[in-house]
Amino acid sequence: xxxxxxxxxxxxxxxxxxxxxxxxxxxxxxxxxxxxxxxxxxxxxxxxxxxxxxxxxxxxxxxxxxxxxxxxxxxxxxxxxxxxxxxxxxxxxxxxxxxxxxxxxxxxxxxxxxxxxxxxxxxxxxxxxxxxxxxxxxxxxxxxxxxxxxxxxxxxxxxxxxxxxxxxxxxxxxxxxxxxxxxxxxxxxxxxxxxxxxxxxxxxxxxxxxxxxxxxxxxxxxxxxxxxxxxxxxxxxxxxxxxxxxxxxxxxxxxxxxxxxxxxxxxxxxxxxxxxxxxxxxxxxxxxxxxxxxxxxxxxxxxxxxxxxxxxxxxxxxxxxxxxxxxxxxxxxxxxxxxxxxxxxxxxxxxxxxxxxxxxxxxxxxxxxxxxxxxxxxxxxxxxxxxxxxxxxxxxxxxxxxxxxxxxxxxxxxxxxxxxxxxxxxxxxxxxxxxxxxxxxxxxxxxxxxxxxxxxxxxxxxxxxxxxxxxxxxxxxxxxxxxxxxxxxxx
Ligand code: UDX
Numbered sequence: 218x219x220x221x222x223x224x225x226x227x228x229x230x231x232x233x234x235x236x237x238x239x240x241x242x243x244x245x246x247x248x249x250x251x252x253x254x255x256x257x258x259x260x261x262x263x264x265x266x267x268x269x270x271x272x273x274x275x276x277x278x279x280x281x282x283x284x285x286x287x288x289x290x291x292x293x294x295x296x297x298x299x300x301x302x303x304x305x306x307x308x309x310x311x312x313x314x315x316x317x318x319x320x321x322x323x324x325x326x327x328x329x330x331x332x333x334x335x336x337x338x339x340x341x342x343x344x345x346x347x348x349x350x351x352x353x354x355x356x357x358x359x360x361x362x363x364x365x366x367x368x369x370x371x372x373x374x375x376x377x378x379x380x381x382x383x384x385x386x387x388x389x390x391x392x393x394x395x396x397x398x399x400x401x402x403x404x405x406x407x408x409x410x411x412x413x414x415x416x417x418x419x420x421x422x423x424x425x426x427x428x429x430x431x432x433x434x435x436x437x438x439x440x441x442x443x444x445x446x447x448x449x450x451x452x453x454x455x456x457x458x459x460x461x462x463x464x465x466x467x468x469x470x471x472x473x474x475x476x477x478x479x480x481x482x483x484x485x486x487x488x489x490x491x492x493x494x495x496x497x498x499x500x501x502x503x504x505x506x507x508x509x510x511x512x513x514x515x516x517x518x519x520x521x522x523x524x525x526x527x528x529x530x531x532x533x534x535x536x537x538x539x540x541x542x543x544x545x546x547x548x549x550x551x552x553x554x555x556x557x558x559x560x561x562x563x564x565x566x567x568x569x570x571x572x573x574x575x576x577x578x579x580x581x582x583x584x585x586x587x588x589x590x591x592x593x594x595x596x597x598x599x600x601x602x603x604x605x606x607x608x609x610x611x612x613x614x615x616x617x618x619x620x621x622x623x624x625x626x627x628x629x630x631x632x633x634x635x636x637x638x639x640x641x642x643x644x645x646x647x648x649x650x651x652x653x654x655x656x657x658x659x660x661x662x663x664x665x666x667x668x669x670x671x672x673x674x675x676x677x678x679x680x681x682x683x684x685x686x687x688x689x690x691x692x693x694x695x696x697x698x699x700x701x702x703x704x705x706x707x708x
Pocket of ligand 1: 235240371502505531570572574589590591592594610611613
């Protein structure tokens with residue numbers, strides 16, 4: 218194999234079953250396949266494999282050498298509704314059950330690695346790249362002598378705080394609203410309002426604590442950690458993981474999907490953006506699985522109308538309703554809102570799913586009101602678009618903290634889906650961020666600087682310059698190849 222063809226080297230990837238994980242894993246798979254020439258095998262449950270296949274742009278389906286392999290999974294066996302294999306079809310309280318159910322994939326994943334090894338005449342895959350929630354794959358990698366890396370699809374800063382909070386539960390040891398992180402003193406204090414609903418009530422014996430106490434420490438045993446981030450933007454978080462694990466931590470981002478599949482809303486959105494002045498439109502989206510409450514939707518609508526700014530808003534039913542059901546504008550928005558604002562081309566409502574990357578890369582987009590899922594953040598900053606943060610769950614609160622306190626590219630407007638928001642206050646933040654002067658100008662300038670830093674990190678030019686993320690990816694593959702070589706020499 219050492220002298221064999223590159224495509225005979227197999228990189229096996231196992232993402233967690235949420236869009237925020239599948240999308241960057243698929244983008245990373247493409248990047249590896251295109252820049253390294255290795256065969257990439259993405260492994261997942263049947264419905265997610267179907268989803269991944271169908272998200273490939275039609276012109277690449279026949280040419281890509283990415284292989285997709287299904288692991289058997291029956292959601293009903295785990296107390297989940299039938300055909301529930303992705304967080305995007307589950308209400309929030311069932312997500313932990315899906316996470317717990319993933320532990321059942323271990324035997325079939327092991328069989329798969331064994332099969333690949335047999336097919337390749339005793340040579341195992343070059344490496345396994347697994348999601349942060351799948352540390353159990355390390356045992357299998359060790360058994361077959363395969364290099365193992367965790368791919369953290371979040372920011373290092375956000376995941377470091379998430380890790381620290383869940384493993385130490387500092388808020389359960391104080392009555393104070395603000396508290397410090399025991400093993401991460403480099404960050405300022407955390408406020409109780411920055412805890413997700415499950416973390417707020419966690420006491421170590423709840424199902425989230427039990428699951429996360431089991432899986433989070435497993436990272437430390439991986440051969441290294443890949444992070445979808447940029448060294449210069451995320452030093453504090455990277456330092457946390459480097460000092461904890463003593464293993465290499467490679468910031469290889471941004472791994473942003475460049476795949477664009479035709480969607481019915483795409484042309485409509487782009488045509489709509491084309492008729493607006495540069496940087497005049499606010500794009501609003503709460504990501505792939507989050508939504509806000511009915512009263513928050515109403516206040517946000519009133520703020521958008523009151524602020525007199527142009528906007529594209531990806532609307533979803535409010536909390537408490539099936540997130541995939543029809544959006545009832547008559548019920549959840551001010552009377553006549555959609556008609557009024559679409560007639561004068563002030564606002565465009567997109568149901569369920571928008572072509573986000575195309576919107577963020579359009580010159581008319583001037584700000585992104587976002588839940589701060591990390592993919593959204595990277596997509597926005599790669600295009601120099603400043604952020605109005607409304608974090609809702611998970612590590613989104615800490616991504617917002619990183620953006621506001623450390624990078625200066627964002628203003629936080631609200632926290633969570635339970636807080637009271639007032640349209641006048643939302644409108645005033647929108648005005649501030651869209652303002653050509655003052656704070657608006659400052660954060661736009663910072664966002665442009667960050668865009669340039671990102672460009673530099675992924676630069677790989679003919680003169681031999683390699684940006685930090687390109688170098689990190691080289692180092693990762695060098696480490697995997699060197700382990701392969703050592704194993705072969707000792708055979
Ligand atoms: C989840 C977690 O909740 C979050 O904490 C973590 O940081 C990432 O995964 P998610 O809602 O999936 O969040 O957010 P995000 O990371 O922003 O990923 C969403 C992806 O879906 C982005 O690539 C975005 O471009 C895409 N998307 C989302 C669309 O293309 N259209 C949409 O309408 C919504």
